[in-house]
Amino acid sequence: MLGELQTQDKTxxxxxxxxxxxxxxxxxxxxxxxxxxxxxxxxxxxxLAKNIPIVEVSEMKELGRAAGIDVxxxxxxxx
Numbered sequence: 001m002l003g004e005l006q007t008q009d010k011t012x013x014x015x016x017x018x019x020x021x022x023x024x025x026x027x028x029x030x031x032x033x034x035x036x037x038x039x040x041x042x043x044x045x046x047x048l049a050k051n052i053p054i055v056e057v058s059e060m061k062e063l064g065r066a067a068g069i070d071v072x073x074x075x076x077x078x079x
């Protein structure tokens with residue numbers, strides 16, 4: 001499932017992902033379970049409000065690597 005991050009249009013990070021979620025552009029959101037609890041709650045609530053599926057990833061490092069960046073990522077939105 002993380003493999004699709006290599007080929008799909010995506011945005012990495014909280015601010016840009018929230019924009020895509022709230023605008024309805026996001027098709028799926030990947031969230032790292034070791035991200036700050038408040039961030040996880042904010043993203044989850046925004047996705048729930050827009051009926052956007054969430055994929056949970058165990059670690060930020062793993063999500064960042066899958067998204068093609070050298071640092072951890074708390075959230076990645078595919079659009």
